[in-house]
Amino acid sequence: xxxxxxxxxxxxxxxxxxxxxxxxxxxxxxxxxxxxxxxxxxxxxxxxxxxxxxxxxxxxxxxxxxxxxxxxxxxxxxxxxxxxxxxxxxxxxxxxxxxxxxxxxxxxxxxxxxxxxxxxxxxxxxxxxxxxxxxxxxxxxxxxxxxxxxxxxxxxxxxxxxxxxxxxxxxxxxxxxxxxxxxxxxxxxxxxxxxxxxxxxxxxxxxxxxxxxxxxxxxxxxxxxxxxxxxx
Amino acid sequence: xxxxxxxxxxxxxxxxxxxxxxxxxxxxxxxxxxxxxxxxxxxxxxxxxxxxxxxxxxxxxxxxxxxxxxxxxxxxxxxxxxxxxxxxxxxxxxxxxxxxxxxxxxxxxxxxxxxxxxxxxxxxxxxxxxxxxxxxxxxxxxxxxxxxxxxxxxxxxxxxxxxxxxxxxxxxxxxxxxxxxxxxxxxxxxxxxxxxxxxxxxxxxxxxxxxxxxxxxxxxxxxxxxxxxxxx
Amino acid sequence: xxxxxxxxxxxxxxxxxxxxxxxxxxxxxxxxxxxxxxxxxxxxxxxxxxxxxxxxxxxxxxxxxxxxxxxxxxxxxxxxxxxxxxxxxxxxxxxxxxxxxxxxxxxxxxxxxxxxxxxxxxxxxxxxxxxxxxxxxxxxxxxxxxxxxxxxxxxxxxxxxxxxxxxxxxxxxxxxxxxxxxxxxxxxxxxxxxxxxxxxxxxxxxxxxxxxxxxxxxxxxxxxxxxxxxxx
Amino acid sequence: xxxxxxxxxxxxxxxxxxxxxxxxxxxxxxxxxxxxxxxxxxxxxxxxxxxxxxxxxxxxxxxxxxxxxxxxxxxxxxxxxxxxxxxxxxxxxxxxxxxxxxxxxxxxxxxxxxxxxxxxxxxxxxxxxxxxxxxxxxxxxxxxxxxxxxxxxxxxxxxxxxxxxxxxxxxxxxxxxxxxxxxxxxxxxxxxxxxxxxxxxxxxxxxxxxxxxxxxxxxxxxxxxxxxxxxx
DNA sequence: GATGAATGAGGCTTCATTCAT
DNA sequence: GATGAATGAAGCCTCATTCAT
Numbered sequence: 001x002x003x004x005x006x007x008x009x010x011x012x013x014x015x016x017x018x019x020x021x022x023x024x025x026x027x028x029x030x031x032x033x034x035x036x037x038x039x040x041x042x043x044x045x046x047x048x049x050x051x052x053x054x055x056x057x058x059x060x061x062x063x064x065x066x067x068x069x070x071x072x073x074x075x076x077x078x079x080x081x082x083x084x085x086x087x088x089x090x091x092x093x094x095x096x097x098x099x100x101x102x103x104x105x106x107x108x109x110x111x112x113x114x115x116x117x118x119x120x121x122x123x124x125x126x127x128x129x130x131x132x133x134x135x136x137x138x139x140x141x142x143x144x145x146x147x148x149x150x151x152x153x154x155x156x157x158x159x160x161x162x163x164x165x166x167x168x169x170x171x172x173x174x175x176x177x178x179x180x181x182x183x184x185x186x187x188x189x190x191x192x193x194x195x196x197x198x199x200x201x202x203x204x205x206x207x208x209x210x211x212x213x214x215x216x217x218x219x220x221x222x223x224x225x226x227x228x229x230x231x232x
Numbered sequence: 233x234x235x236x237x238x239x240x241x242x243x244x245x246x247x248x249x250x251x252x253x254x255x256x257x258x259x260x261x262x263x264x265x266x267x268x269x270x271x272x273x274x275x276x277x278x279x280x281x282x283x284x285x286x287x288x289x290x291x292x293x294x295x296x297x298x299x300x301x302x303x304x305x306x307x308x309x310x311x312x313x314x315x316x317x318x319x320x321x322x323x324x325x326x327x328x329x330x331x332x333x334x335x336x337x338x339x340x341x342x343x344x345x346x347x348x349x350x351x352x353x354x355x356x357x358x359x360x361x362x363x364x365x366x367x368x369x370x371x372x373x374x375x376x377x378x379x380x381x382x383x384x385x386x387x388x389x390x391x392x393x394x395x396x397x398x399x400x401x402x403x404x405x406x407x408x409x410x411x412x413x414x415x416x417x418x419x420x421x422x423x424x425x426x427x428x429x430x431x432x433x434x435x436x437x438x439x440x441x442x443x444x445x446x447x448x449x450x451x452x453x454x455x456x457x458x459x460x461x462x463x464x
Numbered sequence: 465x466x467x468x469x470x471x472x473x474x475x476x477x478x479x480x481x482x483x484x485x486x487x488x489x490x491x492x493x494x495x496x497x498x499x500x501x502x503x504x505x506x507x508x509x510x511x512x513x514x515x516x517x518x519x520x521x522x523x524x525x526x527x528x529x530x531x532x533x534x535x536x537x538x539x540x541x542x543x544x545x546x547x548x549x550x551x552x553x554x555x556x557x558x559x560x561x562x563x564x565x566x567x568x569x570x571x572x573x574x575x576x577x578x579x580x581x582x583x584x585x586x587x588x589x590x591x592x593x594x595x596x597x598x599x600x601x602x603x604x605x606x607x608x609x610x611x612x613x614x615x616x617x618x619x620x621x622x623x624x625x626x627x628x629x630x631x632x633x634x635x636x637x638x639x640x641x642x643x644x645x646x647x648x649x650x651x652x653x654x655x656x657x658x659x660x661x662x663x664x665x666x667x668x669x670x671x672x673x674x675x676x677x678x679x680x681x682x683x684x685x686x687x688x689x690x691x692x693x694x695x696x
Numbered sequence: 697x698x699x700x701x702x703x704x705x706x707x708x709x710x711x712x713x714x715x716x717x718x719x720x721x722x723x724x725x726x727x728x729x730x731x732x733x734x735x736x737x738x739x740x741x742x743x744x745x746x747x748x749x750x751x752x753x754x755x756x757x758x759x760x761x762x763x764x765x766x767x768x769x770x771x772x773x774x775x776x777x778x779x780x781x782x783x784x785x786x787x788x789x790x791x792x793x794x795x796x797x798x799x800x801x802x803x804x805x806x807x808x809x810x811x812x813x814x815x816x817x818x819x820x821x822x823x824x825x826x827x828x829x830x831x832x833x834x835x836x837x838x839x840x841x842x843x844x845x846x847x848x849x850x851x852x853x854x855x856x857x858x859x860x861x862x863x864x865x866x867x868x869x870x871x872x873x874x875x876x877x878x879x880x881x882x883x884x885x886x887x888x889x890x891x892x893x894x895x896x897x898x899x900x901x902x903x904x905x906x907x908x909x910x911x912x913x914x915x916x917x918x919x920x921x922x923x924x925x926x927x928x
Numbered sequence: 929g930a931t932g933a934a935t936g937a938g939g940c941t942t943c944a945t946t947c948a949t
Numbered sequence: 950g951a952t953g954a955a956t957g958a959a960g961c962c963t964c965a966t967t968c969a970t
Contacts, residue, residue: 021950040361042274046944047953056952058946067944099456128357128416129272153455161458166446170414170438174450177413178406184360185405206402214398218406222454223385224331226393253933278961288935293962485929504825506738510965511932520931522967531965563920589824592880593736617919625922630910634878634902638914641877642870648824649869670866678862682870686918687849688795690857717954742940752956757941 025063028053029077032070037121041071041129071126072137078119079141082112086148098156102219105149106179107212113183114208121187124180146172175219182211257295260285261309264302269353273303273361303362304369310351311373314344318380330388334451337381338411339444345415346440353419356412378404407451414443489527492517493541496534501582505535505590535590536601542583543605546576550612562620566683569613570643571676577647578672585651588644610636639683646675721759724749725773728766733817737767737825767826768833774815775837778808782844794852798915801845802875803908809879810904817883820876842868871915878907 031053035044046067050057064070089108090101113120127142149172156162162171186208263285267276278299282289296302321340322333345352362369381404388394394403421437495517499508510531514521528534553572554565577584591606613636620626626635650672727749731740742763746753760766785804786797809816826833845868852858858867885901 042361045942050953057944057954058952059950061945062950097458099458102455125360129274129361156455162455163449163453163457166449166455167438170443170446171450171455173413173417174410174447177409177411179409180413181405181409182402206399211402214402215406217395217398218403218451218454220454220456221395222450222452223334223388223395223398223403224393224452225395226329226331256933277959282936289961290936290963291934294933299961506825509963514932521965522932523930525966526929561922563922566919592821593738593825620919626919627913627917627921630913630919631902634907634910635914635919637877637881638874638911641873641875643873645869645873645876646866670863675866678866679870681859681862682867682915682918684918684920685859686914686916687798687852687858687862687867688916689859690793690795720954741938753940754942754957755955758954763940 024053024055024059028055028060028063028070029074032074033078033118033122036071036074036126037118041126046070074122075127075139076141078116078123079145081119082109082123083141083144083148085112086145090148090152097161098152098159099161099220101152102149102156102175103216105152106175106215106219107209109179110182110208110212110215113186117187120183124184124187146176149175175215178215178218182208182215186211256285256287256291260287260292260295260302261306264306265310265350265354268303268306268358269350273358278302303358306354307359307362307371308373310348310355311377313351314341314355315373315376315380317344318377322380322384329393330384330391331393331452333384334388334407335448337384338407338447338451339441341411342414342440342444342447345411345418349419349422352415356416356419378408381407407447410447410450414440414447418443488517488519488523492519492524492527492534493538496538497542497582497586500535500538500590501585505586505593510534538586539591539603540605542580542587543609545583546573546587547605547608547612549576550609554612554616561625562616562623563625563684565616566620566639567680569616570639570679570683571673573643574646574672574676574679577650581651584647588648588651610640613639639679642679642682646672646679650675720749720751720755724751724756724759724766725770728770729774729814729818732767732770732822733814737822742766767822770818771823771826771835772837774812774819775841777815778805778819779837779840779844781808782841786844786848793857794848794855795857795916797848798845798852798871799912801848802871802911802915803905805875806878806904806908806911809882813883813886816879820880820883842872845871871911874911874914878904878911882907 028049032044032049035049035052038044039048046060047057049070050060053060060070064073086105086108089104093101093104096104127139146169150168153162153168153171157164157168166174186206189205260281264276264281267281267284270276271280278292279289281302282292285292292302296305318337318340321336325333325336328336359371359374362371378401382400385394385400385403389396389400418438418440492513496508496513499513499516502508503512510524511521513534514524517524524534528537550569550572553568557565557568560568591603610633614632617626617632617635621628621632630638650670653669724745728740728745731745731748734740735744742756743753745766746756749756756766760769782801782804785800789797789800792800823835823838826835842865846864849858849864849867853860853864862870882902882904
């Protein structure tokens, strides 16, 4: 999840302009990410985002249609980065079993949360609101995300590796629910606020990366140990 | 989930006044529930809530300090009803194993979602925002919810029935994540708006009550079928 | 200025009712006096006055037409008490010169301010507003006050004791201006708030009763000492 | 009393912007002055001030923090103009006796009232309320005003020209009281509303400018003519 | 007469968005 | 393209007043 794609080379005057434009757009997105993470979407002020991005208020409207559009664009941007990272992780295990791909998916997702807490905070907290207050927003990247996860499960079910009694899209939802809830708990328990250095008073923090093992364990074997005999 | 007014008998004029007062308070809460479910907290208008409740705008402020307080009170009210129902379900299985209690917990929760979709919508969608924009709000009922779930798991771990390698509070979060995500998916997929009280048209995309079995299955045995042998 | 006329004897059931009624009316007035003094008319809440008076909000409207009427009635009540006290002071000096009557007037006025700071605060601070926001209010008691003062001056002018070059009603205004401004300065500099015991941070206080001598000195001889020879 | 913008020369585009800004600020202040004079502070509506100033409601909040701040800023602005005019008048008589400076002070003050009735009305009527309902407001310009007046008196007392038995700050208060009360009487007696800019109809009850002589007379020699012998 | 819960009109203020420069 | 001052619609909330009990 390498946000802030500043590494792209300029190769010509037009390209430079375009790079400038992309640069400014990305600066605004990244500022919005921090401000939304700090205050939440509704409490965030467009003028504060502009200030954080180092542009004038009006400039934002040269790049985004509205405040809503800014949030949607931020979703699209960050979710597509998430999806790209997840796809890469899966492709790295192309020949592995769906179960192993699923494990890679889970670990990669939580690692992304760890690396980009501001993005995670926005995705985790604002995603739901958005689906509510923006009826017309289809959230294609989130759909793609679920589809990717569902596809792994379907593949496993077809191979007989994964319990076929649960519809794959429901299983995908459940797994996403676990990941999302852990992300939320972790993000809100972070002791230092993301955007400012000021310490807050938040409960104990846990290791979100290590938590991947717990998710894998639950998803793989469940919690029941009463009568079962496991393979070593 | 009709716990309104907790069965206290009226025994005199004062009691009648109190009942009146509770009645109106509950009418406002229930109106807020529908309006928040319809528009979301931020887009909801206090005056629309008042109209829905059949009271004047100002009356709301006789019962709640502010719009924020109305949301918080709604959380408290509905979550405590949820907790009461869950506690009842667990107590009904006092002598059962923690695993069975866990199943009862899951089934009861999703049944409540089915019975009270508006409450579910508010709890599911607004809960996260609220923890963000209301820093000072402790959300004690949600903490109690998690504690109840964690206690079941801890008990199972102590008896050896439940995998002890996952911290119980993390396991509780994961299970809640599944339930919450399924609720969200179900609530948002309903085609007729909840806010109109007219029942009868529920073309939901999946059966949230049946989904309880899937959650139980996943939580109990996980998804992995590659090497395992199950009891029939 | 014996406010709270509680000393009137009851002499029959009807009289008792009437006394009751007057009592409650006066309790409300006196509560209003304290609350207006504490917060000012606009910031004062009718419900706080009711609470201070120990009656229900609605009861106030059995005795006064409106909040405005309450203020006007308070003016009338207190100013007529002031006027009565001033008239008494003048009558005590019926045979004295107008100049001496004027001195008595001044001393009595400032003594009343000292004795009834809450009344003084309301009269001093709210009187002006009232003449502004209540166009229809004639303020007859204040007119009577000025007339009384003007009459003394006119009498003195007719006897040749008082400089006839200044219209008496203008002289009356000037003298009232001095008294009013000193009252204001004194009332606002009081270190303990009138209605609550909580100490405030106010500048030095001076002796309002002693200040009467200064007013008398200025009104009598003016400030100029450059060329004049005074009688001892 | 046209001190708007203090004579600073424009010398460039930035300066023009600043002038624009000051212009609009002053336009709002002057609109507020008229509206406050017409209705009083509390009854005045921010939207009416905006309309009178020819700006949008929100624009007012670009220049002033709140309606309260608008009133305070108006005080500061007008009182500092008053103080500047008074200082100029005193400086014009630098070599004169304090007594003559005092006369200049009085005449200048009442001339200002005559020239700027709306400002006078606001200062006269709202000043007291403001010191009450805005506890935190120090009113530095009014303090400066009193200090200036007190300094003249102190100087006269030190030279032996002015009666030393009255504390100078008390004498200053008394003189201000006279001026203020005369202003009030004059301002309220004007039959045509100040707010309509139409001049020409001023059937005032007395001549406020001539009244300066009466104030001077009273302050200089007092009213007592009983035993005294005056210089012709 | 007394109560106090309920009313509802209306104001101050915010802030996303625009547009002249 | 960039700016940021100006806009003005719209909401939360207050509180004087009423009226059923």
